[in-house]
Amino acid sequence: MDLKDLYRDVIVDHNRHPRNFGKLQPADVHADGHNPLCGDRLTMYANLKGEHITDVKFEGSGCAISVASASLLTEAVKGKTKSEVKELFDDVHALLTQHDAAVDPARLGKLAALSGVREFPARVKCASLCWHTLNAALERAAEPVTTE
Amino acid sequence: MNAAVTATRSATALDVAAIRRDFPILHQTVNGKPLVYLDNAASSQRPKSVIEAISRYYEHDHANVHRGVHTLSQRATDAYEGARETIRRFINARDTKEIVFVRGTTEAVNLVAQSFLRPGFEPGDEILISALEHHANIVPWQLLREQVGAVLKVIPINEQGVVDFDEFQKLIGPRTKLLALAHVSNALGTIVPVEKFIKVAKQHGVPVLLDGAQAIPHTAVDVQALGCDFYCFSSHKMLGPTGMGVLYGKRELLEAMPPWQGGGDMILSVSFEKTTFNQLPWKFEAGTPHIAGAIGLATAIDYLEKIGMDRIAAYENELLEYATERLSALPGLRIVGTAPDKAAVVSFTLDGIHPHDIGTILDTEGVAIRTGHHCAMPVMDFFKIPATARASMSFYNTREEIDRLVTALEHTRQVLG
Missing domain, CATH: 3.90.1150.10 (Aspartate Aminotransferase, domain 1)
Structure with a gap:
């Protein structure tokens, strides 16, 4: 286990200077994510045009891995369609949990910096919290609006 | 002068190097570095004597307790009940009947909630805890809130992590059915001066439960001197095995409490019409107990007392x-x-x-x-x-x-x- 695999320069940088950090107002969709075990709390916001994510921001507090992962996520999903985001999440999840993950590094871009997390199983949840939260926000958008 | 100082020091100082040799787990590397184990409030480690006592029990003495006339069953029973006496002495309880074996502090608190408080509880009756509590001394009372409408009142703490005694005196009242306090806070380390809280509780006729999980590994506990009604602790935080703990309760309270789990070992006779419950403390120990756990805990106490x-x-x-x-x-x-x-x-x-x-x-x-x-x-x-x-x-x-x-x-x- 090499610490430098986990806390790569990209991760440290995105933790110290998170991109797209703050509230998105107005936001078409948002969701709160909470990892009660370590106390990470994130809110993901997104604006949509049809199937496309036109803007995404996040706020909250958490460990370096959860903040950097959320920051990297916002850069990665902007402009993508909801189904492309779903595929990307599958890739990231494979990257975080499988040693022999058949993931194309080119598709992942900077997100590949999260690969060190798989050596630290206790930290996988930190890295995936933002993805689950964004998913929840997007799924909520798909739900029919009720007037109750 | 110097000699006197040296003598005093050597009387109190521990031979930590020798002590460390008794704990096999400490002698390993983790990620290439010698282990430094500083998570003792979560769970302590075990000395060789405890590990060996458990092995010896399984290798030589194991059978079910309180049942057979055969030699092994008698040995197991003697060891199990002998452990109860060791624990009684360690916390200075009056009687071994006051020592109930449970799975841990959490189970002890739940037992008191369900068997002591729940019967006869009126909606609106109050349970008083502090803002320092571990979830194990919060959630069992919240379950009672759902079951019988209990009101949970919380004594605040200050910025130092000290429980506010003045507020406590305002919060305790005629509807308070129990004061349940941590003896030592697991999150902050605060030692709560429980004696003065107990004194006030007694003036109001309010029984007191102490969560001693963090206190008992670190300080001598005398339940009679404290005057508490219940004292709960876990074996695994005091060098003993996991899945083992103790509920101390004053005999007259335990006598009046109904059993909270039914099964074997907690009965004297069973027919389909009527069951006669066993005496204390077995009334609260349904099923085959954690015999090796009790033996391991008693051995841990021997080790602590030796130091x-x-x-x-x-x-x-x-x-x-x-x-x-x-x-x-x-x-x-x-x-x-x-x-x-x-x-x-x-x-x-x-x-x-x-x-x-x-x-x-x-x-x-x-x-x-x-x-x-x-x-x-x-x-x-x-x-x-x-x-x-x-x-x-x-x-x-x-x-x-x-x-x-x-x-x-x-x-x-x-x-x-």
Whole structure:
């Protein structure tokens, strides 16, 4: 286990200077994510045009891995369609949990910096919290609006 | 003068090197570094004598207790009931009937909630706890709130992590059915001066339960001197096996309480029409108990007594002072919980670095601490922090290990810039 695999320069940088950090107002969709075990709390916001994510921001507090992962996520999903985001999440999840993950590094871009997390199983949840939260926000958008 | 000082020191000082040789688990490397185990408030380690006592029991003496006339069953019963006597003596209970074996502190609290409080409880009756409590001394009362409409009242704490005695005196009243307090806080290390709380509770005729999980490994406990009605603790925090714990209860209270689980061993006779329950303490011990657990716990107590609880407390206090001094000197480090009277627990935060990252980086340096909310989320909410890092010391820890912790924290700062 090499610490430098986990806390790569990209991760440290995105933790110290998170991109797209703050509230998105107005936001078409948002969701709160909470990892009660370590106390990470994130809110993901997104604006949509049809199937496309036109803007995404996040706020909250958490460990370096959860903040950097959320920051990297916002850069990665902007402009993508909801189904492309779903595929990307599958890739990231494979990257975080499988040693022999058949993931194309080119598709992942900077997100590949999260690969060190798989050596630290206790930290996988930190890295995936933002993805689950964004998913929840997007799924909520798909739900029919009720007037109750 | 010097000779006298030296003599006093040697009477109290522990031979920590010899003690450490008794704990096999301490002698290993973790991530290539010698292990520094500073997570004792979560669970302590076991000396060889405890491990061997459990092995010996299974290799030579095991059979079910209270049943057979054969030799092994008798041996197992003698060892199991002998353990009860060891525990009675250790906490100075009046009678072995007052020592109920349970799975741990959590089960002991739940037993009191369901068997002592629930019968005869009126909606609106109150249970008084403090803002320091572990979830194990919160959630069982909340279950009671749902079951019988109990009202949970909470004595506040101050910025030091000290329970507010004045507020307590205002909160206790005619509807208070129980005062349930941590003896020592697991998250902050605060030693609660329970004696003065008990005194006031007695004036109001309110029974008192103490959660002793964090107190009993570190200080001598005398339940008669304390005057509490119930005292709950876990074996695994005091060198004994997991899945084992003790509920001490005053005999007259336990006698009046109904059993809370039914089954074998807790009965005298059973027919389909009527069951006669067993006497104390077996009335509360349904099913085959954790026999090896009781034997292991008694052996752990033998070990603690051989060293002496007062010497353990004195040495751990030295470690606490040293750790507090060294950690306070680190830039950006804030100690959470600064009560004047503390057990050897230092909870802290580092500016700009989440406790979870601290825990991971320390682990790569071989240093084991706890990070998170320590099953005391209301305490975290009070200090408006999501989590802390917590170093908790035992008498087998050394100053050198605290130095290793400090060096690892400096390294953490370097890694995360």
